[in-house]
Every structure is written in C-alpha cells, then in structure tokens.
Amino acid sequence: MENCIFCKIISGEIPSRKVFEDDLLLVIEDIVPQAPLHLLLLPKKHFINCVDMAAEDDALVGYIFRKAGEIAVEKGFADAGFRIAQNNGAGVGQSVFHIHFHLLAGREFAWPPG
Numbered sequence: 001m002e003n004c005i006f007c008k009i010i011s012g013e014i015p016s017r018k019v020f021e022d023d024l025l026l027v028i029e030d031i032v033p034q035a036p037l038h039l040l041l042l043p044k045k046h047f048i049n050c051v052d053m054a055a056e057d058d059a060l061v062g063y064i065f066r067k068a069g070e071i072a073v074e075k076g077f078a079d080a081g082f083r084i085a086q087n088n089g090a091g092v093g094q095s096v097f098h099i100h101f102h103l104l105a106g107r108e109f110a111w112p113p114g
C-alpha cells in the first residue's frame, strides 16, 4: 500500500531492527519502546485494523498471536507475563494504519490500560 510506513518497512524501503520474518509476518523492535521489550508484529498483508479484516485473515491473526507467545517465551517473559496490545482507530491511539500487534514486557503494567 502506497504511503504506508509499515508496508515500506516490510518491503525494506525503510530500515528496521528485525526479530523474526517469514512469508506472512515481520516482527520488529518499536522505534519508541514503551517497555524493555516492545516489539511490533506486522502481517505482511496490508489491512487497516480488525474492522478491515476479512474471513480469510482469521488464520493469519491466530498465527500472529501464537508467534507472539513463542517470542515472549524465547525472550524469557513467559513467567513474568507480557502484554499484547492492538489499537483500532485514532481515537484510541492507532497512529499507523496497517494492523499491528504490540508485544510488551519487562516492566509493571497497569490495568485498566490508560
């Protein structure tokens, strides 16, 4: 998608610090980390957020959640806990309109989230 920062990161046009990549998914470090571990899981397919999902995306999102868990375990945060966050719409803080999942860990997290 033209003018999408995350599509440009996925294509390599914009550099990123990669943690994992395969045909479906790119996992990178967030450029402004909000926790000691702050990764972004980006499906390579462009869609805006969960409102923009099609039924054909169901398996992809399940895969992303499983991969987030695997990475959290690999990074040593399984016991302490970790948070997966995903914003839908500018009103709740979505700033990049290519769906992505934040994987955050390594500090205390409040609930409810702010």
Ligand code: 5GP
Binding pocket: 005, 014, 016, 017, 028, 029, 030, 031, 032, 033, 040, 086, 087, 093, 094, 095, 096, 097
């Ligand atoms: P949102 O606010 O849409 O849920 O999250 C967007 C996230 O993307 C933010 O945490 C922001 O720091 C991150 N971000 C924005 N631009 C870039 C970039 O060019 N590279 C990386 N690695 N992260 C970015």
Ligand code: ZN
Binding pocket: 001, 004, 005, 006, 007, 008, 046, 047, 097, 098
């Ligand atoms: Zn995109």
